[in-house]
Amino acid sequence: MLSAILAFTALAAAFGLILGFAAVRFKVEGDPLVDKIDALLPQTQCGQCTYPGCRPYAEAIAKGEADINQCPPGGEAGIIALADLLGRDPKPLNARHGAVKPKMVAVIDEPLCIGCTLCIQACPVDAILGAAKQMHTVIEQECTGCELCVAPCPVDCIRMAPVQQDIRSWKWQAPLEAAGSHA
Amino acid sequence: MNAKLWRFPGGLHLSGHKTESTRLPTQRARLPKRLTLPLHQHIGAEAKPVVAVGERVLKGQVIARAEGYVSAPVHASSSGTVIAAGDFPVPHPSGLSAPCIVIETDGAEQWCERHPTPDYTAQDPSHLRNLIREAGIVGLGGAGFPSFIKLNPLGKTVDTLILNAAECEPYITCDDMLMRERAAEIIHGIRIMRHALHAAHCIIGIEDNKPEAYAALVRALRELRIDGIQVIQVPTRYPAGGEKQLIHVLTGREVPSNGLPVHIGIVCHNVATAAAVHRAVQLGEPLISRYVTITGPGVPEPRNLEVLLGTPMAELLQQCGADPSSIGHLVMGGPMMGFSVHTSSAPVVKTTNCLLAAEHAPAVQAAMPCIRCGACAEACPANLLPQQLYWHAHAKEFDKAQNYNLFDCIECGCCAAVCPSHIPLVQYYRYAKGEIWTREREKQKADVARARHEFRLARLAQEKAEREARHAQKKAELAGKNAPRETAPH
Ligand code: SF4
Ligand code: SF4
Ligand code: SF4
Numbered sequence: 001m002l003s004a005i006l007a008f009t010a011l012a013a014a015f016g017l018i019l020g021f022a023a024v025r026f027k028v029e030g031d032p033l034v035d036k037i038d039a040l041l042p043q044t045q046c047g048q049c050t051y052p053g054c055r056p057y058a059e060a061i062a063k064g065e066a067d068i069n070q071c072p073p074g075g076e077a078g079i080i081a082l083a084d085l086l087g088r089d090p091k092p093l094n095a096r097h098g099a100v101k102p103k104m105v106a107v108i109d110e111p112l113c114i115g116c117t118l119c120i121q122a123c124p125v126d127a128i129l130g131a132a133k134q135m136h137t138v139i140e141q142e143c144t145g146c147e148l149c150v151a152p153c154p155v156d157c158i159r160m161a162p163v164q165q166d167i168r169s170w171k172w173q174a175p176l177e178a179a180g181s182h183a
Numbered sequence: 184m185n186a187k188l189w190r191f192p193g194g195l196h197l198s199g200h201k202t203e204s205t206r207l208p209t210q211r212a213r214l215p216k217r218l219t220l221p222l223h224q225h226i227g228a229e230a231k232p233v234v235a236v237g238e239r240v241l242k243g244q245v246i247a248r249a250e251g252y253v254s255a256p257v258h259a260s261s262s263g264t265v266i267a268a269g270d271f272p273v274p275h276p277s278g279l280s281a282p283c284i285v286i287e288t289d290g291a292e293q294w295c296e297r298h299p300t301p302d303y304t305a306q307d308p309s310h311l312r313n314l315i316r317e318a319g320i321v322g323l324g325g326a327g328f329p330s331f332i333k334l335n336p337l338g339k340t341v342d343t344l345i346l347n348a349a350e351c352e353p354y355i356t357c358d359d360m361l362m363r364e365r366a367a368e369i370i371h372g373i374r375i376m377r378h379a380l381h382a383a384h385c386i387i388g389i390e391d392n393k394p395e396a397y398a399a400l401v402r403a404l405r406e407l408r409i410d411g412i413q414v415i416q417v418p419t420r421y422p423a424g425g426e427k428q429l430i431h432v433l434t435g436r437e438v439p440s441n442g443l444p445v446h447i448g449i450v451c452h453n454v455a456t457a458a459a460v461h462r463a464v465q466l467g468e469p470l471i472s473r474y475v476t477i478t479g480p481g482v483p484e485p486r487n488l489e490v491l492l493g494t495p496m497a498e499l500l501q502q503c504g505a506d507p508s509s510i511g512h513l514v515m516g517g518p519m520m521g522f523s524v525h526t527s528s529a530p531v532v533k534t535t536n537c538l539l540a541a542e543h544a545p546a547v548q549a550a551m552p553c554i555r556c557g558a559c560a561e562a563c564p565a566n567l568l569p570q571q572l573y574w575h576a577h578a579k580e581f582d583k584a585q586n587y588n589l590f591d592c593i594e595c596g597c598c599a600a601v602c603p604s605h606i607p608l609v610q611y612y613r614y615a616k617g618e619i620w621t622r623e624r625e626k627q628k629a630d631v632a633r634a635r636h637e638f639r640l641a642r643l644a645q646e647k648a649e650r651e652a653r654h655a656q657k658k659a660e661l662a663g664k665n666a667p668r669e670t671a672p673h
Contacts, residue, residue, distance in 0.1 A: 042625070043632035053636060077622075125635040144632050167223070170277040171617030174577075175607045177550065 034062045040081045044073040045124035046146035048098045053124065061086075072098035073145075104145040104160040106138045112157035119149035119158060186415050189435040191428040193564040194420045195597050197519075199392055200354045204478040204485040209360050211489050212475075213502060217266075218286045218493030220246065220257050221273045224532040225321040226328045227253030232284055238265045241295035243469050246284050249316065255329045255533075256319045259295075260471035260491035263288040274496075274515045274532060278525035286493070297467030308334075308379040311464060315379075318463030319470045319533075324358075324424075324453030325516060327534040330460065333450055334379040342448040344382035345433060346373055346457060348389040348396070349417060349424030352517030355537040357474035358454050360487040362389075362396035365458055366403035372457030373412060375464050380450055384413075387454065388429050391416040421519065422595040426451050428564050440591050455536075475531055477503045481510050481540035490531045496538055497527035505540060512544040519596040551604040559598035559608065565591050569598035573608050576615035581622070584615045592616075 037058035044054070049070040051057040060066035061082070068082040069091050076093070083090040093100065108119070108128075115133040120126075127143045130136030138149075150158050163169070223229040230247035234240055240259040247257040263286045270280040303311060316331040324347060346369075350358040362369060377385050389397050400414045417423050417432050427438045429451065436447050444451050455474065462468045471492055478485035483504035490499060496515075497507035507527045514521040515535055523544075559569035568587055575584035592612050599608040 038633070041629075043629040043636065045632065045636050054633070124639065125632050126639050127635070142631070142635060144628075165277075165279065167273070167275045167277055167279050167281045169621075170275075170279060171621055172276070172610065172613035174614045175550070175610045 031059075031062060034058045036085060037061050037082065040074070040078060040085060041071060042073040042078060042144075044144040044146045046073060046144070046148065048072050050097070067091075067094065069094045070097045072100055075100045103163040104147070105140050105143040105163055106145070106147070106149055106158050107161045108136055108138055109157040109159070110135050110137060112155055114155055116154060118152040118154065122148045122152045124148060186413065186433075187435075188415070188417060189432050191423075191425075191431045191564050192566050193562045193597060194422065194428070195562060195600060196419075197353050197421045197600075199419070200478070201356050201359065201392065204354070204356045204476050204487060205359060205395075207484070207486040209364055209474060209487040209489055210502075212491065212494055212499055214261060214288055214290065214292070214491070215494045215498050216288060217495070218260055218263070218288060218491060219271050219283045219495065219530040220260070220286070220493040221271075221530065221532055222247050222257060222282045222284070223273075224257065224327065224492075224534065225255040226326065227251070227255070229282065230254060230257045232268055232282075234265050234284065236265050236268055239263070240265060240286060241293050243297065243471060244295040245317075245469075246286075249319075249329075253329060253332065255321050256317065256469075257284070258319055258469040258471050259286055260493050261286070261288045262291050262293040272526050272529045274524045274529045274535065276522040283530075299465055299467035301465050303375050303378060303464050306378075308381070311375060311379045314464050315460055317469070318459070320456060320459050320463055321470075321533050322453055323455040323459060323473060323533065323536070325520070325534055325536055330452065330456055333445075333452065334376060336380055336450075337445065339445055340448055341380045341382045341445065341450050343384040343386065343434065343450075344373070344377050344380055345430060345444075345449060345451040346385070346387040346454050347424055347426065347429055347451055348387050348393075348400075348454040349429055350393070351390055351419070351421045351424035352519050353421075354478050354539055355476050355517045356478075357476045357487055357536050359393050359396045360476075361455055361458060361474050362393070363399045366396075366399040367407060368458040368461045369400070369454050370403050370407055370409060370412065370457075371465060372459065372461035374409070375460050376452060376457060382450065385411060386433055387412065387414045388417050388423075388433050389414065390419045390423055392419040421597070422564055422593065425564060425593050425595060427593070440588055470533060473531075473533065473535070475499065475535055476537040477540070478537065479514075479539040479541050481505055481512075481542050490535075492533060493530045495528050495530055496524065496535075499531070499538060500527060500540055509542055510540045512541045514539040519600070520594060547607075548605040550606045553604055553606060556603060558601045558603065562597040562601045564595060564597060565593055567592055569608055572615070573606060573611050576611040579618075581615050581619050584612075585619060589615055589619075 038055050041054040041058060049057040051060055057066060061068060069079050071078055072093060080090045113135050115130060115135060117132055119136060120128045124146060125142055125144055127139045128136055129139060147160055228250045231250045232247045234246045240246060242259060242262045244259045245256050246259050249256045265284060266287045267285040271283040273281045300306060312331040312334050320330045321327045322330060348358055348362060373385060387400060397414060397416055404412060415433060422428055423432060430444055430449055431437055438444050438447060459470050472489055474487050475490045476487050477499050486503060488499055500507045500510060510527060513524045513527055515524050516537055518539060521539060553570060563569055571587045572584050572589055589612060594609050594612060596609050602608060
């Protein structure tokens, strides 16, 4: 158990290092407009926009092939930001692509996991750790909640759980307003 | 002292309600059966537990160590046995529970080994900061920022150390009573702070509604034969105890927007923090207790208590003659800046300066439309335009609120107090700040996710290339092997 934890920690550290390189070495040389659009997308990489990730969607928007209201994880705020950037009018989220949901993370029921690695292959951000025939686990911090790992699991041991709110993530709500309380 | 004073903009004259809780001398709170010590009683990272359930701990022993630079350790406030570690109610506006360590006290009050450093003058400032850090001291005025950080001049010249003794919010009197009763401890602590900062000047700023405390400080300075520390009375006007406001009144200097006092050569600490620094350094005692004002219309015998951190609030209410079950509205802090505590089983923490109890919450008047009267802007001590901030927060135009210096708002509540339309202005600002922080966090998370995704794509591409290379090589090898075999028989 301890060695497993150590191994995972080492892996996590290695990923941290590699990421630094990745950001420099593999930066997709790009169109500044695509970069600007991509910077506003939530990077959930879920594919609900019908593109294989946020950047391809950003490219499609830049080319005028996709509309600005196809990303459910970005929600209303995301659409407003895109509309602002592109000088267009905001519009409601296109329901064909899904609905806005609270933030979720994937949880693997570890005793049930058979170590098939299919979820690792599905995860767009390498947030699942494990090797063939070994129990797998999700790095909660890195999970974007894209749900792409849920379907491939042959033993249905992955479920999506709402992100637990604690005193650090808690925030003040807007005051409740009686009708007509503002001009 | 007839020092020249300046005036900060806005502010309010509020009825003090201070005499209620200063009639009786401070008493020690009774030792509770259980102490619940949250791991997160300060600004910064949560402390990491270093004791296990079942372990016996001594008074003053570290039970959770600081994690990272901006953090503070937690100590056992009395001796006993650790009986639980997990989530329990804590005083927080969310009403959520948070990780705590629970100690069942044994009544022995047996101290761990203490390492006093009576002669601090021989010590290097960095060593003193370390002692203060290890003692778990955070700003006791309410903010809870780890104090050792604000005792590090960071290469800047600190010309003035200001001790905040204004205690400007109504009802709160814990600093007042501490000054009356323990002025010498405060003075000793100030000298240690000054030594750590190499500050040339030192001023204690106190509102002129506390003549006894003022006299006690002056007397202590005289008896200890210490000069070079000025005690200056400032006019009583809320929020004279705001850090930027007090600095302005005493020195005429203004802390820049988004800046820190140290940027203009000033460091400001609370007087109770100074007393805690003295105890930590010269007596070797970590921060395990503090003065707390127990007051409000629901408290029959309002007074100050010296409370072990972790003591349930309900027991303090009882000690002051109140029946906790009849308290329908419990506020930690004062009526202007405090927040409601959802259960009186929550413990006193390092930042608990006052408990304000009433049977019922005050009636909230329904908000009406803004009539653009400008009263809020006149009252704002931070020179902001509260009406514009409200407008943009309400419209969820958070960038615009930020452009109107939302983050300079100290949430003092002056604007909301004068608003004839009873708009809960401060709640809008807290909401807007929370949204901006959340977006910032989400953006950082998205940046990490983008990098991880790009790395993954690159990795997959590389694996594919390697696979293809291997494939090509195999093919070539196969072709090489087959070729001679094909030709051989002929
Ligand atoms: S729907 Fe949004 S989060 Fe999901 S891949 Fe498309 S742009 Fe990214
Ligand atoms: S005090 Fe209230 S009504 Fe007057 S301008 Fe400010 S927000 Fe509007
Ligand atoms: S709460 Fe903020 S905006 Fe309102 S008066 Fe105080 S500092 Fe100004």
